[in-house]
Amino acid sequence: MAPTLIERRDPLTQAEGVVQGYAQTARRWPAQPLQRRPQTAAELSGPSALAQRLAGGQPIAASSGDIAGRGEKRAIGQLMHLRVRVVDEDGVPLAGMPVEIWHCNAAGKYIHPNDDHDAPRDPNFYGAARLLTGDGGLVELRSIKPAAYPVPDTAGWWRPPHVHFSVWGRVWLSRLVTQMFFPGEPLNESDAILNAVRDPAARARCIARLAPSTGNALVFEHQIVVRGRKAAAPM
Amino acid sequence: MARLVPTAEMTLGPFFPREFAEGQNDLTDGGKAKGELIEIVGRVTQSDGKPLDNLVLEIWQADAAGRFDNAAFAGWGRAATDAQGNYRFRTIKPGAAPGRAPHVNFLLLYSGLMKHLQTVMFFGDTADPVLDAVSISRRKLLVGKADGNTWRFDIRLRGDGETPFFED
Numbered sequence: 001m002a003p004t005l006i007e008r009r010d011p012l013t014q015a016e017g018v019v020q021g022y023a024q025t026a027r028r029w030p031a032q033p034l035q036r037r038p039q040t041a042a043e044l045s046g047p048s049a050l051a052q053r054l055a056g057g058q059p060i061a062a063s064s065g066d067i068a069g070r071g072e073k074r075a076i077g078q079l080m081h082l083r084v085r086v087v088d089e090d091g092v093p094l095a096g097m098p099v100e101i102w103h104c105n106a107a108g109k110y111i112h113p114n115d116d117h118d119a120p121r122d123p124n125f126y127g128a129a130r131l132l133t134g135d136g137g138l139v140e141l142r143s144i145k146p147a148a149y150p151v152p153d154t155a156g157w158w159r160p161p162h163v164h165f166s167v168w169g170r171v172w173l174s175r176l177v178t179q180m181f182f183p184g185e186p187l188n189e190s191d192a193i194l195n196a197v198r199d200p201a202a203r204a205r206c207i208a209r210l211a212p213s214t215g216n217a218l219v220f221e222h223q224i225v226v227r228g229r230k231a232a233a234p235m
Numbered sequence: 236m237a238r239l240v241p242t243a244e245m246t247l248g249p250f251f252p253r254e255f256a257e258g259q260n261d262l263t264d265g266g267k268a269k270g271e272l273i274e275i276v277g278r279v280t281q282s283d284g285k286p287l288d289n290l291v292l293e294i295w296q297a298d299a300a301g302r303f304d305n306a307a308f309a310g311w312g313r314a315a316t317d318a319q320g321n322y323r324f325r326t327i328k329p330g331a332a333p334g335r336a337p338h339v340n341f342l343l344l345y346s347g348l349m350k351h352l353q354t355v356m357f358f359g360d361t362a363d364p365v366l367d368a369v370s371i372s373r374r375k376l377l378v379g380k381a382d383g384n385t386w387r388f389d390i391r392l393r394g395d396g397e398t399p400f401f402e403d
Contacts, residue, residue, distance in 0.1 A: 001281075005381070006403060008402075009240075010240065011243050013240050013241070013243060014241075014243050014350060015243060015244070015245065015349040015350065016349050016350050017349065019349060024345070024346055024347030025347050025348075025349065026282075027281040027282045027283060027285075027347065027392075027393060028281050028282070028287075028345065028347035028348055028392045028393060029347070029348065029349070029392070029393060030352070030392060030393050030398075030400050031282075031307075031393050031394065031397060032373075032397055032399070032400075034400050034401060034402035035368050035369055035399055035400065035401050035402060036368065036401070036402050037364070037365045037368045037401045037402075037403070038364045038365065038368070039403075040332070040334060040335055040364065041297075041303055041332045041333065041334075041335070042295065042296075042297070042303060042332060042335060042338070042340055042365075043340070043403065045303040045304045046295070046304065046311075047295070047304055047309050047310060047311035048304055049306075049309050050309075050311060053259065053309050053311060054259065056258040056259065087239065087240060088239075089238050089239045089240075090238070090239070100252075102250070102251070102252050102255070102257055104250075109349075110250040111250075111252065112249070112251070112253065113253070114249060114250060114252035114288070114289060115249075115250050121253055126292060127252075128252040128253070128254065128255065164247070164248060164251075165253075166247075172295050172340060172342075173403050174297060175293070175342060175351065176241070176242060177244060177246075177247050177344055177351060178242050178243060178244055178245045178247065179246075179258055186330045193245055193246060193349070194245075196349055201240075202240060202243055203243075205240070205242065205243075206242065206243055206245075222364065223242075224242045225239045225240065225241050225242045226241060226242070227241050234365040
């Protein structure tokens with residue numbers, strides 16, 4: 001059998017399975033245990049041309065973006081500047097990797113048509129961006145801070161403000177979709193999704209750090225660690 | 236050097252932007268890719284049989300000669316289910332990579348999935364180290380069904396006929 005190049009994760013640092021207070025997990029997470037499999041060429045390779053493919057012939061090239069308003073019009077909300085670094089388990093920055101980012105507006109409403117939450121849209125806010133990590137594995141996004149919002153059909157569960165991230169690493173098994181939380185938010189303490197990660201240190205690493213700022217935007221710094229330090233070929 | 240712990244995966248949620256989900260389910264560059272053109276279709280359901288809307292599927296496969304990640308065929312695609320739970324990919328039938336039977340790797344992202352699920356579609360019940368890792372009685376659940384050039388691969392997340400998923 002081929003060597004295991006992508007190391008297994010400590011389950012305490014990850015969430016899976018059926019989560020109390022999150023009813024959909026009981027209808028969707030498999031009842032059968034997940035099956036271990038050998039790692040072959042399929043799992044240990046990945047699409048190196050993803051930045052070209054993702055946006056349909058419109059290659060993703062910029063490592064920074066601005067979704068804090070459209071044209072001259074500012075989106076409603078507290079300006080923020082996100083500085084997010086993508087690295088492997090050795091801390092080696094992953095440059096040239098696509099990053100997809102999305103979050104709700106300052107009233108807790110997503111741009112998605114399926115969001116029927118009774119909160120207003122903001123015509124000057126479009127809560128999605130695609131960036132490519134630059135040198136140092138860094139992407140930067142100027143936006144507005146998302147709000148908390150109630151989860152439908154739950155007994156008063158409000159999601160704390162958070163930003164969704166979809167990132168890639170060197171190989172297929174590096175794929176990571178996660179959420180970034182904000183420091184000091186009371187709702188972080190009770191969120192069923194954040195608290196499904198049992199290790200407190202792993203939870204803390206999902207919360208961004210407020211960095212010093214000289215401008216009018218709150219600056220948040222965050223690091224995302226993807227697997228694949230032993231996988232040689234860049235994805 | 237202290238090893239960094241991989242960041243916790245978290246659910247995609249129900250509101251993955253439409254523009255991210257669309258326009259990437261044709262791996263053939265409009266039919267130009269070399270090989271046997273096929274479609275892979277299926278329906279994704281949860282434990283009570285209800286179809287799932289806006290679930291994201293990503294696939295990864297070899298080209299017709301069994302090579303992963305080459306310049307002529309990227310081998311990566313993404314689709315989202317519609318309100319009836321149906322997805323569709325246009326691709327080419329992959330060749331056999333060394334030591335593997337022809338197959339397509341699937342990754343599923345959705346609300347209610349705390350981390351993404353991995354599964355694999357095969358084109359027949361043939362010897363393969365990943366298919367062999369699954370109990371004999373469940374292997375048929377990983378084999379697509381052909382109707383002409385269309386291969387059907389339905390996915391049940393939980394319950395009757397539950398699709399086998401992999402831990403990596």
